[in-house]
Amino acid sequence: xxxxxxxxxxxxxxxxxxxxxxxxxxxxxxxxxxxxxxxxxxxxxxxxxxxxxxxxxxxxxxxxxxxxxxxxxxxxxxxxxxxxxxxxxxxxxxxxxxxxxxxxxxxxxxxxxxxxxxxxxxxxxxxxxxxxxxxxxxxxxxxxxxxxxxxxxxxxxxxxxxxxxxxxxxxxxxxxxxxxxxxxxxxxxxxxxxxxxxxxxxxxxxxxxxxxxxxxxxxxxxxxxxxxxxxxxxxxxxxxxxxxxxxxxxxxxxxxxxxxxxxxxxxxxxxxxxxxxxxxxxxxxxxxxxxxxxxxxxxxxxxxxxxxxxxxxxxxxxxxxxxxxxxxxxxxxxxxxxxxxxxxxxxxxxxxxxxxxxxxxxxxxxxxxxxxxxxxxxxxxxxxxxxxxxxxxxxxxxxxxxxxxxxxxxxxxxxxxxxxxxxxxxxxxxxxxxxxxxxxxxxxxxxxxxxxxxxxxxxxxxxxxxxxxxxxxxxxxxxxxxxxxxxxxxxxxxxxxxxxxxxxxxxxxxxxxxxxxxxxxxxxxxxxxxxxxxxxxxxxxxxxxxxxxxx
Numbered sequence: 158x159x160x161x162x163x164x165x166x167x168x169x170x171x172x173x174x175x176x177x178x179x180x181x182x183x184x185x186x187x188x189x190x191x192x193x194x195x196x197x198x199x200x201x202x203x204x205x206x207x208x209x210x211x212x213x214x215x216x217x218x219x220x221x222x223x224x225x226x227x228x229x230x231x232x233x234x235x236x237x238x239x240x241x242x243x244x245x246x247x248x249x250x251x252x253x254x255x256x257x258x259x260x261x262x263x264x265x266x267x268x269x270x271x272x273x274x275x276x277x278x279x280x281x282x283x284x285x286x287x288x289x290x291x292x293x294x295x296x297x298x299x300x301x302x303x304x305x306x307x308x309x310x311x312x313x314x315x316x317x318x319x320x321x322x323x324x325x326x327x328x329x330x331x332x333x334x335x336x337x338x339x340x341x342x343x344x345x346x347x348x349x350x351x352x353x354x355x356x357x358x359x360x361x362x363x364x365x366x367x368x369x370x371x372x373x374x375x376x377x378x379x380x381x382x383x384x385x386x387x388x389x390x391x392x393x394x395x396x397x398x399x400x401x402x403x404x405x406x407x408x409x410x411x412x413x414x415x416x417x418x419x420x421x422x423x424x425x426x427x428x429x430x431x432x433x434x435x436x437x438x439x440x441x442x443x444x445x446x447x448x449x450x451x452x453x454x455x456x457x458x459x460x461x462x463x464x465x466x467x468x469x470x471x472x473x474x475x476x477x478x479x480x481x482x483x484x485x486x487x488x489x490x491x492x493x494x495x496x497x498x499x500x501x502x503x504x505x506x507x508x509x510x511x512x513x514x515x516x517x518x519x520x521x522x523x524x525x526x527x528x529x530x531x532x533x534x535x536x537x538x539x540x541x542x543x544x545x546x547x548x549x550x551x552x553x554x555x556x557x558x559x560x561x562x563x564x565x566x567x568x569x570x571x572x573x574x575x576x577x578x579x580x581x582x583x584x585x586x587x588x589x590x591x592x593x594x595x596x597x598x599x600x601x602x603x604x605x606x607x608x609x610x611x612x613x614x615x616x617x618x619x620x621x622x623x624x625x626x627x628x629x630x631x632x633x634x635x636x637x638x639x640x641x642x643x644x645x646x647x648x649x650x651x652x653x654x655x656x657x658x659x660x661x662x663x664x665x666x667x668x669x670x671x672x673x674x675x676x677x678x679x680x681x682x683x684x685x686x687x688x689x690x691x692x693x694x695x696x697x698x699x700x701x702x703x704x705x706x707x708x
Contacts, residue, residue: 175227183223187216269365272304273356279304279320282361291368293340309338323351323362334369346370400490407431416473416496418465436462436470455479460497472501526557526605528618530577544624546594562590562598569603580613588625599626 264271270288274281284299292307305313312335337347347366354363396413400406407426414421417434424430432440439461458476465471474497480489524545525538535554541547547556561569569589576585585605590598605620664684 179223179227184216184220187219191216267365269367271363271365272299273354273361273363274304276353276360276362282356291339292337298340307337307339309336309344312336334373337366346373395496396494398492398494400492402488402490413494416465416471416494417463418467418469420466424466434463434465436464438462455481460501471496471498473497523621523623526618526620526622528620529616530618531616538621540622544622545591545599548594560592562592565589576607577615580609583607583609585618585620591622599624601625 264283265285267285267287270291271285272281272288273283280303281299284294284296289295289299294302294307305316308316316335333349334346335349337345339345346369348369349364349366351362351364353360355361396416397410398413399408401408407428409421409426411421414424419434456476456478458474460472460474463471463473474495475492477490477492479487480491482488523538524540525536527536527538529535533554535556537547537549537556539549541556542549545560547553553559558566558570569587572587573585576582583606585603585607587603589601589603591601593599602623602625603620604623605618607615608617608619610616
């Protein structure tokens with residue numbers, strides 16, 4: 158519009174100059190030619206004077222007519238130009254009104270909350286409906302608020318620094334994720350876009366915001382999850398690797414390098430280098446024919462030994478996933494590696510321990526019981542076969558309880574349950590009758606110990622059963638032998654002593670009589686009788702001794 162006005166003014170000035178120039182030229186020509194021809198054709202001074210007067214009136218009439226025509230033409234041109242200006246301005250005003258209406262419609266119906274605020278005071282000049290509904294403030298409340306009122310107090314200083322930088326440099330790109338505060342005090346994360354616009358002939362800032370709180374929460378949870386996953390990988394000694402056949406690229410995670418004890422800066426990831434990291438006996442699994450390796454599966458799992466960069470031998474569990482394209486062609490391998498060295502060593506210790514247990518169970522004269530109380534599984538020692546004759550190839554979880562003598566079973570099981578329920582008890586000892594596989598009754602001694610968890614609950618029981626039948630028989634024999642020996646000893650100390658004392662006395666009398674020359678046949682009879690009694694007693698002792706040997 159200003160350019161059009163300038164053109165019209167310039168054109169008007171040019172037309173006025175033309176009119177004046179044309180008027181001057183025509184006037185000069187008219188005056189000069191009229192005077193020239195009058196002097197040639199009129200010699201009478203009086204007539205010449207009159208003609209010059211008429212010529213003056215003619216000049217006025219002609220120039221007036223000419224001036225009228227020129228001025229009218231100029232006025233028509235100027236009027237037409239100004240009419241164009243008025244028309245253009247009207248169209249422009251209409252377009253401006255329509256544009257403002259459309260802008261306000263877009264502003265009010267924007268899917269994002271939007272604000273217009275003063276650059277200097279930060280006063281809100283205009284807000285859309287969504288800014289009211291989301292943030293909880295009304296239009297009237299916004300009219301008395303500033304940008305600071307929708308920001309947490311602790312963020313104001315940073316906001317002032319950012320706005321100051323924006324005012325100095327309109328191209329400054331501030332941090333566009335900030336915190337906003339709703340009327341109810343809720344803090345949300347928003348992504349803000351700002352731009353400078355002209356509103357009511359004043360430079361202001363237009364701002365819009367997108368609520369990214371959910372997105373930020375998801376990102377934070379994802380980061381936390383990744384962090385936990387990374388920590389879990391480190392705790393579990395779990396690493397991840399890929400082999401992209403299309404790109405011919407192999408990648409290892411940091412944990413894989415840690416497991417293999419290799420430096421990622423110096424170790425080159427090639428198939429041959431990786432193969433050489435494995436124990437020679439396990440390198441045969443590096444088969445270049447993937448179809449042979451995986452057959453009809455896409456996931457393969459194996460346990461293999463590796464030789465680390467430090468020369469240590471480790472066991473790893475490797476789970477490999479084969480990825481194929483739509484045509485069934487292998488394009489990538491994904492795998493995880495877990496350090497299972499501790500588990501393998503533990504399994505080896507358990508295996509060796511079980512072997513030792515089996516050897517001991519075979520060698521011992523006891524029947525060993527290993528009871529997994531938690532899972533109610535029992536390992537029966539070899540003694541249940543060698544001592545009691547049971548076939549252990551057929552598993553019987555109730556072998557022990559079912560073969561306690563019926564008259565003893567209730568009491569033994571009741572005592573066992575009491576011990577199990579009492580967290581202070583660790584031992585269970587009992588003596589009872591037990592049935593052998595052939596139906597014979599044997600008397601056993603049961604000695605057991607209970608293993609409890611932190612809560613005092615019994616989780617495992619270890620016990621040994623001794624067959625006391627033979628021992629009891631021996632004890633009965635020993636008792637009988639002791640009784641017989643006591644009888645022999647009593648006989649020796651009492652019964653043998655009497656005839657022996659008589660013999661000693663009669664022999665002494667006989668010696669005295671011989672010395673004095675006296676002969677007494679009765680003493681000989683007495684000595685003979687005592688000797689016979691002593692012989693009888695000795696025979697009885699010999700018979701008792703034989704009975705002891707037969708026990």
